[in-house]
Amino acid sequence: MSWTTRALWLLPLLLFTGLVVLMAQNLGKPQQAVVRSHMVGKPAPAMALEGVAGVPGLATADLKAGTPVLVNLFASWCLPCAVEAPQLKALQARGVTLYGIAVRDQPADVEGFLAKHGNPFGRIGLDPGGRMMIGFGASGVPETYVIDGRGVVRYQHLGEIRAEHVPMLLAELEKAK
Amino acid sequence: MIPELGHFALWLAAAAALLQAVGVTIGLWRNDEGLMRLAVPSALVQALMTVAAFGALTWAFVVSDFSVKLVATNSHSMKPDMYLWTGVWANHEGSLLLWVLVMALSGAMVALAPATLGPRFRDRVLSVQAMVALGFFAFLLIASNPFERLVPAPTEGQGLNPLLQDPGLAFHPPLLYIGYVGLSVAFAFAVAGMLEDKVGPAWAKATRPWVAGAWAFLTMGIALGSFWAYYELGWGGWWFWDPVENAALMPWLAGTALLHSIAVVMKRDALRAWTLLLAVAAFSLSMMGTFIVRSGLLTSVHAFAVDPTRGLFLMGLMALYIGGALTIYALAAGRVAEGRQFALVSRESALVANNLFMSAMLGVVLVGTLYPMALEASGGAQISVGPPYFNRTVLPMLLVAAILMAVAPFLGWRKSATGHLASRLLPAGIAAAAVVVIAVWPLGVREIGSLLGFGAAAWLGVASLSILVKRGLTLNAAGMALAHFGVAVSILGATASGALQREALVTMRVGEAIEMGPWRAELMDVRPVAGSNWTAIEATLDVRRNGAPVAVLKPQSRVFVAPPQETTEAGRAGWRTGELYSVIGKPDGTGRWQVHFWVKPLVRLIWIGGLLMALGGVLALGGKVRAGARRRSAVAEGALPLPQAA
Numbered sequence: 001m002s003w004t005t006r007a008l009w010l011l012p013l014l015l016f017t018g019l020v021v022l023m024a025q026n027l028g029k030p031q032q033a034v035v036r037s038h039m040v041g042k043p044a045p046a047m048a049l050e051g052v053a054g055v056p057g058l059a060t061a062d063l064k065a066g067t068p069v070l071v072n073l074f075a076s077w078c079l080p081c082a083v084e085a086p087q088l089k090a091l092q093a094r095g096v097t098l099y100g101i102a103v104r105d106q107p108a109d110v111e112g113f114l115a116k117h118g119n120p121f122g123r124i125g126l127d128p129g130g131r132m133m134i135g136f137g138a139s140g141v142p143e144t145y146v147i148d149g150r151g152v153v154r155y156q157h158l159g160e161i162r163a164e165h166v167p168m169l170l171a172e173l174e175k176a177k
Numbered sequence: 178m179i180p181e182l183g184h185f186a187l188w189l190a191a192a193a194a195l196l197q198a199v200g201v202t203i204g205l206w207r208n209d210e211g212l213m214r215l216a217v218p219s220a221l222v223q224a225l226m227t228v229a230a231f232g233a234l235t236w237a238f239v240v241s242d243f244s245v246k247l248v249a250t251n252s253h254s255m256k257p258d259m260y261l262w263t264g265v266w267a268n269h270e271g272s273l274l275l276w277v278l279v280m281a282l283s284g285a286m287v288a289l290a291p292a293t294l295g296p297r298f299r300d301r302v303l304s305v306q307a308m309v310a311l312g313f314f315a316f317l318l319i320a321s322n323p324f325e326r327l328v329p330a331p332t333e334g335q336g337l338n339p340l341l342q343d344p345g346l347a348f349h350p351p352l353l354y355i356g357y358v359g360l361s362v363a364f365a366f367a368v369a370g371m372l373e374d375k376v377g378p379a380w381a382k383a384t385r386p387w388v389a390g391a392w393a394f395l396t397m398g399i400a401l402g403s404f405w406a407y408y409e410l411g412w413g414g415w416w417f418w419d420p421v422e423n424a425a426l427m428p429w430l431a432g433t434a435l436l437h438s439i440a441v442v443m444k445r446d447a448l449r450a451w452t453l454l455l456a457v458a459a460f461s462l463s464m465m466g467t468f469i470v471r472s473g474l475l476t477s478v479h480a481f482a483v484d485p486t487r488g489l490f491l492m493g494l495m496a497l498y499i500g501g502a503l504t505i506y507a508l509a510a511g512r513v514a515e516g517r518q519f520a521l522v523s524r525e526s527a528l529v530a531n532n533l534f535m536s537a538m539l540g541v542v543l544v545g546t547l548y549p550m551a552l553e554a555s556g557g558a559q560i561s562v563g564p565p566y567f568n569r570t571v572l573p574m575l576l577v578a579a580i581l582m583a584v585a586p587f588l589g590w591r592k593s594a595t596g597h598l599a600s601r602l603l604p605a606g607i608a609a610a611a612v613v614v615i616a617v618w619p620l621g622v623r624e625i626g627s628l629l630g631f632g633a634a635a636w637l638g639v640a641s642l643s644i645l646v647k648r649g650l651t652l653n654a655a656g657m658a659l660a661h662f663g664v665a666v667s668i669l670g671a672t673a674s675g676a677l678q679r680e681a682l683v684t685m686r687v688g689e690a691i692e693m694g695p696w697r698a699e700l701m702d703v704r705p706v707a708g709s710n711w712t713a714i715e716a717t718l719d720v721r722r723n724g725a726p727v728a729v730l731k732p733q734s735r736v737f738v739a740p741p742q743e744t745t746e747a748g749r750a751g752w753r754t755g756e757l758y759s760v761i762g763k764p765d766g767t768g769r770w771q772v773h774f775w776v777k778p779l780v781r782l783i784w785i786g787g788l789l790m791a792l793g794g795v796l797a798l799g800g801k802v803r804a805g806a807r808r809r810s811a812v813a814e815g816a817l818p819l820p821q822a823a
Contacts (some may be wrong), residue, residue, distance in 0.1 A: 005511070006507075006511065009450075009506065009507045012503045012507075013503035013507050016499055017500070020496045022550065022551055053426070076684075077762065077763075077765075077771050079763045100294065109684060114768065132763075161210075
C-alpha cells in the first residue's frame with residue numbers, strides 16, 4: 001500500500017485531534033451572551049427614513065452635522081423601550097441630541113407610544129422592515145449608538161438605558177467630540 | 178437510605194463494567210475462555226445495577242427527598258406529579274444516569290441476542306461497549322454524583338425550569354438517548370469488527386438492526402424535539418439551527434448515511450472502510466454533540482452545567498474513545514478496504530450518492546456549528562452563524578438528494594439497466610408537474626425554491642409509493658418506501674408551511690379583530706388564570722374562516738412561581754393538517770394587547786413525516802429480525818446470493 005493511502009486512513013484521526021485542541025482552548029472560557037456590533041468604528045449605515053408622528057425623518061446627512069448624537073433603536077411593541085423613556089428624557093434635558101429609529105413598527109403605534117411616554121427625539125426614522133437593525137449590527141431593541149459628528153459609530157449600548165448608564169453615555173458623547 | 182443504596186448500585190454497576198471491559202479484553206487477548214465467559218453475566222449485572230440506581234434516583238424525585246442535592250436544586254413539591262418523574266432526567270446528573278441506563282440496557286440486549294458472528298465476537302463487542310460505559314460511570318461517580326446529600330436538607334426545592342415542564346420532556350430526551358446510545362452499539366460492532374477482522378456481509382447483517390433501531394429512535398426524538406420547540410418556545414418556527422439542534426442532526430445525518438452504506442456491505446461487500454468510518458463517526462458525533470452543548474462551549478438552552486472541570490472530564494473521555502477508535506481505524510482500514518467494484522449506474526452508486534449528500538450536509542452543519550468557536554479561538558471576532566447560512570447550503574442539497582432518492586430504489590445492484598426507469602417514474606413525474614401547477618395557480622406561489630420543494634415532495638412521494646407496486650410488500654421494501662415517503666411528507670410540510678403561511682402582528686383591544694384573507698381572529702377576552710405553580714394572562718381568540726367558526730385559541734403569558742420565570746404558551750389549534758397559532762405579548766398600558774397570529778397550512782406534515790420515517794426504520798428492523806430468524810433465506814428478496822464473510 002502506498003504511503004498516500006496510509007495517510008488517507010490517518011486523516012480522520014488528524015482532523016479529530018485538531019478539533020480536540022480547538023475545544024481544549026475554548027473550554028472554560030466565560031460565555032459571552034451578548035453579541036457586540038461590528039459597526040463600532042465604522043460609518044453608520046446609509047439611510048433615508050421617513051418621519052413619523054409629525055417628527056421629521058432621519059437620513060445619513062443628519063448624522064454628519066458636526067456634533068455627536070445618540071441614535072436609539074426602539075419599537076412601540078418593546079417593553080424595555082418604555083422602561084428607558086425617562087432616561088432618554090434625562091439625556092435630552094442635558095442637551096443631548098437624540099434621534100430615534102422605530103424598528104418594525106406602524107406609524108399609529110409609534111404615535112401612541114410617543115403620546116404615552118413622551119418624545120425625546122429630534123428626528124425619528126420609520127423602519128418597518130427592520131433593515132437598520134442589520135445595518136447597525138443590533139441584536140435586539142432597544143439599542144443606543146453614539147455617532148460622532150462625522151457619521152461614524154463610536155459606541156454601542158445594548159439593552160435599555162438605566163439611570164446609572166446616563167453619565168456613561170454622556171462621557172462617551174464627550175469622547176466622540 | 179434509598180439514595181445510598183442507589184449510589185452503591187451505581188458503584189456495583191461500574192465494577193461490573195470494569196470487569197467486562199478489562200477482564201474480557203485480557204481474556205480475548207490471551208484466548209482465555211474462562212475470562213471471556215465473564216462478558217455476558219457482567220453485562221447483565223451491569224444493566225440490573227444501573228436499573229436499581231436509576232430507580233433509586235426516581236424514588237428520591239417522586240417523594241421529593243430534598244436532602245438529595247439534585248432533587249433540591251431541580252425539583253419542587255408543588256410540581257405536577259408527572260414532572261416529578263420526568264424531572265429525573267431534566268438535569269445534568271440525571272440525564273447522564275439515563276445515558277448509562279440506556280447504554281447498560283442495550284449491552285444486556287447484545288448479551289442476550291443470538292451471537293450470529295460467534296461468541297468471541299459478541300464478547301469483543303461487549304468489552305468495547307463496557308469500556309465506553311466505564312468512562313461514563315466514572316464521570317458520574319467522580320464528577321457528577323446524582324446521589325449527593327445536602328446537610329441540612331432544605332424544606333423546599335428550587336424548582337424545575339418551566340420550559341422543561343412539558344409533556345414533550347417526558348419523551349424527547351429518552352428517545353434521543355436511545356438513538357444516541359443505540360449508535361454506541363454500532364460503534365462497538367465497528368471497533369470489534371476491526372479488531373477481530375470480521376468486517377463483511379455477515380458483520381453488516383448483524384450490525385444493521387442496531388443501526389436501524391437507533392436511527393428510528395433518533396428520528397422520533399428529533400421530530401418530537403422540533404414539535405416541542407414549535408409549541409413551547411412560542412417562536413412560531415420548528416427548526417432554528419440552534420447548536421443543540423445541530424448536535425442532534427449531525428449523528429442523524431451520519432446514521433442515515435450509515436444505514437444506507439451498510440446495506441451495500443451487506444449485499445455487495447463493497448464500501449467496507451467507509452462504512453466503518455461512518456459507524457465510528459455516528460456515535461462520535463453523538464458524544465461530541467452532547468459534550469459541546471453540555472460543556473458550555475456553545476450557548477444553548479440545553480446547557481445544564483457550565484463547569485470547566487466537568488467539561489474537561491467529558492473531553493478527556495471523548496478524546497480517548499473517538500481518538501482510540503480512529504487510531505484503530507487508521508491501522509485496520511487498510512486490511513478491510515478492498516471491496517468489490519460496481520458500475521456507475523447501479524444501486525451501489527446511488528447509495529454512494531446518498532452518502533455523498535449526507536456527508537456533505539454533515540460537513541456543512543459541522544462547519545457552521547464549530548466555525549464561530551474556531552474563529553474566536555484563532556483570535557478572530559465573535560460571530561454567530563444563523564439560518565441563512567444553513568438554509569442556503571443544506572436546502573439545495575436536500576432537494577437534489579430527494580430527487581435522486583426517488584430514482585435509486587428502482588436501480589438494480591452491481592450494474593443496472595435504465596430502460597425501465599421512464600415508465601416506472603412516469604406517475605411521479607406527472608404528480609410533480611401537477612403539484613407545481615397547483616402551487617402556481619390557484620395557490621399563487623411564485624418563489625422558485627418553494628415550487629421546487631413542492632415538486633420534489635410530490636415526485637419523491639409518488640415514486641416511493643410505486644416502489645411497493647414494483648417490489649411487492651416485504652417488510653424491508655415497505656420500511657424503505659415508508660421512510661422515503663416520510664421524507665416527502667416532511668418536505669411538503671416544510672415547504673407549504675413556509676410558502677402558504679399567513680401571519681399578522683397587531684396590538685388590539687378586546688372586541689377588535691385581525692382580518693387575513695378568509696381568516697378572522699377576534700380578541701374576545703383577556704383575563705388572569707392560575708395553574709398549580711404558575712399564574713398567567715390568557716387571551717381568548719375566536720378564529721373563523723369565511724365566517725364559520727374554526728377554533729378558539731387561548732394563548733398565555735405565564736409567570737412561574739418556582740423558579741420565577743416568564744414563558745410564552747402559544748395558543749394552538751389544529752386545522753386540517755395545518756395549525757392556527759397565536760402568541761400574546763405585553764399590554765401597551767392603554768388597554769391594547771400585542772397579539773401575533775399565524776395560519777400555517779400543512780405544518781403538521783413535518784412531524785408526521787418524521788414519524789413515518791421512524792416507522793419505516795422500525796418496519797425494516799422487523800424485516801431484519803425476521804430474516805435473521807429464518808436464517809439466510811433473506812436471499813429470497815431478489816438480491817444476489819450473499820457472499821460469505823471474508
